[in-house]
Amino acid sequence: MPATIVVGTQWGDEGKGKFTDLFAKEMSMVVRYQGGHNAGHTLVVDGESFALQLVPSGVLYDHIVPVIGNGVVVDPVVLLAEVDMLTAKGVDCSRLRVSGNAHLILPYHQEIDALTERYLGKNKLGTTKRGIGPSYADKSTRVGIRVQDLLDPKIFREKLEAVLEDKNQVLTRVYNRLPFDVDELAETYLGEVRDRMVPYVTDTVGLVHEALEAGQHVLFEGAQATFLDLDHGTYPFVTSSSPTAGGACTGAGVGPRHIDRVVGIAKAYITRVGAGPFPTELFDEVGDHLVDVGHEYGTNTGRRRRPGWFDAVMMRQAVRVNSLSEIALTKLDVLDQLDEVSVCVAYDVDGERHETLPYHQSDLHRATPICETLPGWKTDLTAMTEPGDLPVEARNYLDFLEDQVRCPISLVGVGPGREQFIHRTAS
Numbered sequence: 001m002p003a004t005i006v007v008g009t010q011w012g013d014e015g016k017g018k019f020t021d022l023f024a025k026e027m028s029m030v031v032r033y034q035g036g037h038n039a040g041h042t043l044v045v046d047g048e049s050f051a052l053q054l055v056p057s058g059v060l061y062d063h064i065v066p067v068i069g070n071g072v073v074v075d076p077v078v079l080l081a082e083v084d085m086l087t088a089k090g091v092d093c094s095r096l097r098v099s100g101n102a103h104l105i106l107p108y109h110q111e112i113d114a115l116t117e118r119y120l121g122k123n124k125l126g127t128t129k130r131g132i133g134p135s136y137a138d139k140s141t142r143v144g145i146r147v148q149d150l151l152d153p154k155i156f157r158e159k160l161e162a163v164l165e166d167k168n169q170v171l172t173r174v175y176n177r178l179p180f181d182v183d184e185l186a187e188t189y190l191g192e193v194r195d196r197m198v199p200y201v202t203d204t205v206g207l208v209h210e211a212l213e214a215g216q217h218v219l220f221e222g223a224q225a226t227f228l229d230l231d232h233g234t235y236p237f238v239t240s241s242s243p244t245a246g247g248a249c250t251g252a253g254v255g256p257r258h259i260d261r262v263v264g265i266a267k268a269y270i271t272r273v274g275a276g277p278f279p280t281e282l283f284d285e286v287g288d289h290l291v292d293v294g295h296e297y298g299t300n301t302g303r304r305r306r307p308g309w310f311d312a313v314m315m316r317q318a319v320r321v322n323s324l325s326e327i328a329l330t331k332l333d334v335l336d337q338l339d340e341v342s343v344c345v346a347y348d349v350d351g352e353r354h355e356t357l358p359y360h361q362s363d364l365h366r367a368t369p370i371c372e373t374l375p376g377w378k379t380d381l382t383a384m385t386e387p388g389d390l391p392v393e394a395r396n397y398l399d400f401l402e403d404q405v406r407c408p409i410s411l412v413g414v415g416p417g418r419e420q421f422i423h424r425t426a427s
Helices: 016-024 076-088 107-123 132-140 147-151 153-174 182-189 192-200 204-213 245-252 285-293 312-322 361-366 392-405
Strands: 003-008 029-032 041-045 048-052 065-068 097-099 218-221 259-267 270-272 306-308 326-330 340-349 352-354 368-375 409-413 421-423
Touching (some): 003 016, 003 245, 016 218, 016 259, 016 409, 076 192, 097 204, 107 132, 147 153, 147 192, 182 192, 245 259, 245 312, 285 306, 312 340, 312 392, 340 361, 340 392
Parallel strands (some): 029 218, 065 097, 259 326, 326 409
Antiparallel strands (some): 340 368
16 A cells, blocks of 8 residues: 655755655645645746645646645635636646545634734744634634535534634634624635535545555645644744644544655755744855745745755754655755855754754754855756766765765755756665
8 A cells, every 4th residue: 555755854845846746646646634725835847837735736647636635724715716726727626635524714713813923023933824723723622614514504604603702702802803794704605615615525534545445656745844843843933733744644544554655855955934943044145045046935925934054953853753764855956056065963052062953942942053064066957867967066965964864865856847856876
């Protein structure tokens, strides 16, 4: 029962969409297992760019069933807009399937998200204000409304009335905002939204297991990344779900014995969006260079990402937490013009060397990087297709990373295009 997980190993934005798309060629099904429309995948196919937020990247292949699993939170208005965008570009979205157990993001989630972030002031978390956290919070407190509730207008309205009784109290009494009207929301979501969603809604757990039992290849893709994981990330500067490989099991309804390959996606440097600790962050012209050449702006939000050198300490932890079988490294070409490149191999915390991630958050906030510097290659990699094409300095950089993180680097991205990668036999 061959199943593969693709997981981000840093703070997101590693280019998971490109390699998910690459792996998808050999898959029958691609399953998104967590997150919402706060994360985007940008794919470049034949020179045309596709910015996906909720629809799994496998939708671009005619033979694949793209699935949104139960662990995802779904804004149906955003999802349908994305379907319309893809349809307008000639992509068939009729194969899309959405779990009836996935939870909905509704307008009051977005309102509360934005208000909470605003009132936190300097302590804000840097959320996308798209309602992701509040929707997951409702799921945990068992007042969430699920996709399947759209199929029963009576249940949907009953649940909406119950939850708004609480949400409107918070909005009016705490934040001095106008309440949401039950009738207006019910009319919106039980009208065209419901009618258009119905064909996609199904039992995705059953669908996935039918594919696995038939010997079909299934790919599980997460949004965000390891260090935004609610349990294993740089809490509280994290997302509200589990992007790590283990999240695929709960978010798609499969057990770990079904998984035989876990591919960690890492960028050749590192970025993060929003607040939180970042030991290797660069504030100089090299950091500006990485942002400009790497186009490091959010797919959905347009926010400038914070750049830094590759962090092998973090990556070792990602290898452990996800049980990585291999690494796919993206954006090596962004380093092409640099005279030298640095890699963080350990942290200094109050004079003590740490080669593993500090357990205590205060230690991580005080950590300064201990870096080793390697010569750059000053060569354009974007047209290279074979490992032997790479200059020796680039090969040395890959070998050094592989040795530091103790996991093979099997694929290397050398440009944004679907075909711009090198399949590498790790040393």
